[in-house]
Each structure stands twice: as structure tokens, then as C-alpha cells.
Amino acid sequence: MREDAFTILALPNTYMTNQPKKIKVDGEKSRKPSLKLKGKRFSSPSGGGQSKDKTYSSANNKHSKSRSKFEHPSLSSSTEVEESNDLIYGRHSVLSSLENQRSLNRIWITPRLRYDRRFHSLLLQAKGNGTVIDEVEPRRLDQITRNANHQGVAAQIAPYEYVDLQDLIERAKSVTDSPVIVVADGITDPHNLGAIIRTAESIGAQGLAIPQRRAVGITSTVMKVATGALDHFPVARVVNLSRALEDLKAAGFWIYGTASSGSEPIHTVDFNGPPVALVIGAEGEGVSMLTQKCCDVLVSIPLQGKTPSLNASVAAGMALYEIYRQRWNNTLYSKKLQKTSSKNHM
Numbered sequence: 001m002r003e004d005a006f007t008i009l010a011l012p013n014t015y016m017t018n019q020p021k022k023i024k025v026d027g028e029k030s031r032k033p034s035l036k037l038k039g040k041r042f043s044s045p046s047g048g049g050q051s052k053d054k055t056y057s058s059a060n061n062k063h064s065k066s067r068s069k070f071e072h073p074s075l076s077s078s079t080e081v082e083e084s085n086d087l088i089y090g091r092h093s094v095l096s097s098l099e100n101q102r103s104l105n106r107i108w109i110t111p112r113l114r115y116d117r118r119f120h121s122l123l124l125q126a127k128g129n130g131t132v133i134d135e136v137e138p139r140r141l142d143q144i145t146r147n148a149n150h151q152g153v154a155a156q157i158a159p160y161e162y163v164d165l166q167d168l169i170e171r172a173k174s175v176t177d178s179p180v181i182v183v184a185d186g187i188t189d190p191h192n193l194g195a196i197i198r199t200a201e202s203i204g205a206q207g208l209a210i211p212q213r214r215a216v217g218i219t220s221t222v223m224k225v226a227t228g229a230l231d232h233f234p235v236a237r238v239v240n241l242s243r244a245l246e247d248l249k250a251a252g253f254w255i256y257g258t259a260s261s262g263s264e265p266i267h268t269v270d271f272n273g274p275p276v277a278l279v280i281g282a283e284g285e286g287v288s289m290l291t292q293k294c295c296d297v298l299v300s301i302p303l304q305g306k307t308p309s310l311n312a313s314v315a316a317g318m319a320l321y322e323i324y325r326q327r328w329n330n331t332l333y334s335k336k337l338q339k340t341s342s343k344n345h346m
Helices: 058-068 078-084 091-099 120-128 138-144 165-175 190-203 220-226 241-250 289-293 312-344
Strands: 086-089 104-109 132-135 153-157 180-185 207-211 235-238 254-258 276-281 297-300
Touching (some): 086 091, 086 220, 091 120, 091 153, 104 120, 104 138, 120 132, 165 207, 165 241, 180 190, 180 241, 180 312, 190 207, 190 220, 241 254, 241 276, 254 312, 276 312
Parallel strands (some): 104 132, 180 276, 207 235, 254 276
Antiparallel strands (some): 086 153, 104 153
8 A cells, every 4th residue: 555645744733842853963864774664554645535544454455465466557558648649739838849959740830820930940940850840720739639728839749758867866966966856656647747847847856757657657748737847857767666766875865755654744854965865656645665665764744734635746846845945044054154254254
């Protein structure tokens, strides 16, 4: 069984008066052994609906093991079709792909929009690179996009080119000494994945790692929701997520998983220093137990309201903001000390 993407603890109003358990930092962090969690499982949906809090018996665990072998029907068929014949539509999405020279097989565009100054030169460049440009009427675009809000343009994209995990790590470290990489553990909703990518890129994370199986890949829907963020945000697709987390550890990353059981309130965790890999769990499932065992620290977001959980992309945004809030504060404090020191020496 799995936990929620970010199972949120609805704590009493007095929870802030209790002394939270903090991670001790004395010089360089010492990595704890891989977490070994007990059989208790808590689950509640990420995207709404009725919440569930259960302690599963051994019979339930046995059932979960057998179900884990089942291939998700929506991912074994429709996702593969979508990724092999993917469409993007809307002026912003297509324009962003053209500006960043993303590989496009075909573009359908209305005559009026084709000669728009924003598109015209970019379309000529794309045509020179082998993209087929079709002038069509809006009715044809309605058919192609199944009556979506295409805004007069649609494009068939080539399959997304994922980067190798080691390349992702090297790129991240070339940008900053303390990079942040997001790891999505089995996200199946393309809207959630696209929102996570958009938030992670805008806040300043350096990349994303996703599993190859039982999870959505980079589809047109993901690109649409990400609104151009993927043009500046590399994604690695890995065969074995646990092995990928071990590779991140070997590269100096600390792995922070999201869970309720045995977790630290996120505001008590020190994210300054080493590179960070933040693991976000699937909708209604959460971070798997196997993935949790690969984490150095489990974190949760305490809330005072009665809502038991948050959407995976919203929780990811909150966690990422906490990481960068701490780092920004640390940077501002360091600059203040430097100014004070320079004034004292004058």
C-alpha cells in the first residue's frame, strides 16, 4: 500500500507550542541509515474526495503485494498512444516550442495567425528544419484538437527527449553548489505533473526524475500545463527509482521523502547545505514504502485546518517554497553579516 502524495496532518491549534523534533546539524550532516518503517499505513486522497485512515492487516498487505503486479490500464495503453502521437495547442504553448526550437513534426495554423509577426519568422525557420506547415480553417483545428481551445494553432510534437540521470545531476551541479532535484514517485495525472514542473522551474529547482513504469511521462497535456517550463527544465526517466535515489545519494544529495508516519514537520528541517532531492508521491497513493526506505528524512506539512490532505502539485509547491525560503533567508543573513563586518573594519 502507499501513502498520500503529501498526507497532511491536521494538528490541534496548540501544536506550535510543542517542541518539534529537529534534525541536529553539527558541521556537515551525517546521513542516517535507510529508514525502516513499521507496517502502519495511512492513506488519504490528494485531489479531494473522501479521506481514508486505515491500519492495514497482514491480509491487506498481502493483497497490496499482489495488486502491485497489476499494470495500470490507463498507463499501459492510452499514455503510450498519447506519447507516440502527441499534440500541443494554444498560442503560448506552440510559440514557446518554436522559440526554443523543439522538434515539431507538423503544425496546423490558421492563415491569419500564420502571418502574425510573432509566428511568421519562427514558422519559416521551423519549415527549414523539416516541419510541415499546414494552413487550415478553424473547423479543421476543432477536429484535430477535439474542440479544445486551440486559439488557431496546433502542433504534433516529436517524442520528448529525456536526459540521462547522470547528465541531470551534472547539469544541476554546474548551476549551483546546492541544487534541488524533484523526484515524482508514480504521478499518474498529467495535470499534476505539469503543475509540479511549472512550480519547480519557476522557484528555481534544477530538474525532475520520474519512473518509467506506472507513471505518466511528458505528454502534450503535461507540456500544456507546464506552459513552457519544460523548455528550461530537464527531465530524466529512470527504470528503477530506488536505484536512482541511491545514485543521487552517491552524488551527495540528501533524499527528503513526503509522508505522515515517522516524519518531521517540514519547517523544523534544515535544508541549507547539501544538494536536495525532494520526493513527491502519487495521487491517492503517496510515496511507496520501498521509496520511503531509500529516504534520509521524511517530512510532512502540518496544517491547522480540518482538510486532511493536499493535491500533490500544491504540496510540492509548498515544500519547494520552504526549501528556498530557508536558503533565501540564509543568503540574506550572510550578506548582512558581510556588510556589518566590512563596516567594522572601516
